[in-house]
Amino acid sequence: MIFNKSRHSQLTVIILGIFLCILVSTPPLFAKTFKFKYTKGSTEKILSTTDEDVFINGQKSNHSTITNRITQKTTDVTEDGQGIMEVHFMTAEEASIENTTNVKKWGKEYTSIYSTSPQGTYQISDKYFMPVVRNVPVFPKKDIQIGDTWVAQGEEAHDLRETLGIEKPYKIPFIANYKYAGTVNENGKILDLITVNYKITYKTPTKPKNTDYYPVKNYVYSNEKLYWDNERGALIHYNEEFSIMFEMSNGDIYEFIGTAHAETTDIEQQGTQENANKIQKQLNDLDIDNTSTELTDRGIKISLEKIQFKAESSELADSEKIKLQKISSILADMPNDLLIGGHCAKWGSEESQLSLSEERAMSVANYLLSIGAKTASQIFTKGYGSTQPVAPNDSEENMARNRRVEITILDN
Structure with missing residues (x-):
């Protein structure tokens, strides 16, 4: 009986020792290791x-x-x-x-x-x-x-x-x-x-x-x-x-x-040539004239040339609102932010050109917002004045092309 009791005590000590070792070597309950994890390309x-x-x-x-x-x-x-x-x-x-x-x-x-x-x-x-x-x-x-x-x-x-x-x-x-x-x-x-x-x-x-x-x-x-x-x-x-x-x-x-x-x-990267071609086809299928797409460093850019505003103002013509409604259906498939860029033909002072281009970009942005194309936190605007012409300002036709708004689907 003494022998058996002695063996029982030794076994208890061994079990307790193993248990204590586990406690010492195991992290405390609910403890965490915090660190940043990086994924290439994300x-x-x-x-x-x-x-x-x-x-x-x-x-x-x-x-x-x-x-x-x-x-x-x-x-x-x-x-x-x-x-x-x-x-x-x-x-x-x-x-x-x-x-x-x-x-x-x-x-x-x-x-x-x-x-x-x-x-x-x-x-x-x-x-x-x-x-x-x-x-x-x-x-x-x-x-x-x-x-x-x-x-x-x-x-x-x-x-x-x-x-x-x-x-x-x-x-x-x-x-x-x-x-x-x-x-x-x-x-x-x-x-x-x-x-x-x-x-x-x-x-x-x-x-x-x-x-x-x-x-x-x-x-x-x-x-x-x-x-x-x-x-x-x-x-x-x-x-x-x-x-x-x-x-x-x-x-x-x-x-x-x-x-x-x-x-x-x-951010879902949308800026591929395949997506740019797809959007151009959608613009063509929706019969939206004077529009083109281009893949840029920032993302896919949709250019609306000859965009019509009421005379010497930033108020959109009704015909342009119809265009933007159609374009909105395309943008609905793109979760990314938008940069709306306004451009002018070269006339008047640089200050007046810049101001008008900013106002026109804001007008387009506000209309897209009003029809639910994006939320306010997803739309940004920038006016460029006449600094980025797509044609020489030497004819009414070319000046009409330079009066444009560009919608960039941002990848960065």
């Missing part, structure tokens, strides 16, 4: 909107609504999992007061090429000014449980070339504080909620070249909620509250206080 669109109040020396200067449209293509993935990214940034200006549909004007553009690690850290040259916020989020190389916190270094890089003459990105480093707050259910999809905040008090270490007017002190506060898809290894959307203050070398103080929101979606 393209995503990030659409962010910033609403901010601008103050100069304590007095409110203006309110600004800024739309940033970002297309990000993974051109390669390295053996250690880094993504090589080619990224196009466009900052849309606020639409005019007369425009009540929230269609945005196509604004300033940037292109950047950089790499990002699976943890989220950037390697980017100083010749690139975007993105502004870099190394957020950054994940540790360990399992994370709900409630866990960590810190990581990030930076903001501001483009002050036009305002202050600073020729390189003006970088402000910071330490970000992270917390894995748990999971949320969004339309049946489980996303991970990660909070991040940082505060910056930063003195410019050296006076920039070529200017005596520059930020000597910088104060930044950011509080963000990140919604993460761990299966995809990607950020789906985020919300941010922020406050930025620049104390200038002459004592001026600039403050920017507001909120930001961004959504990430996949």
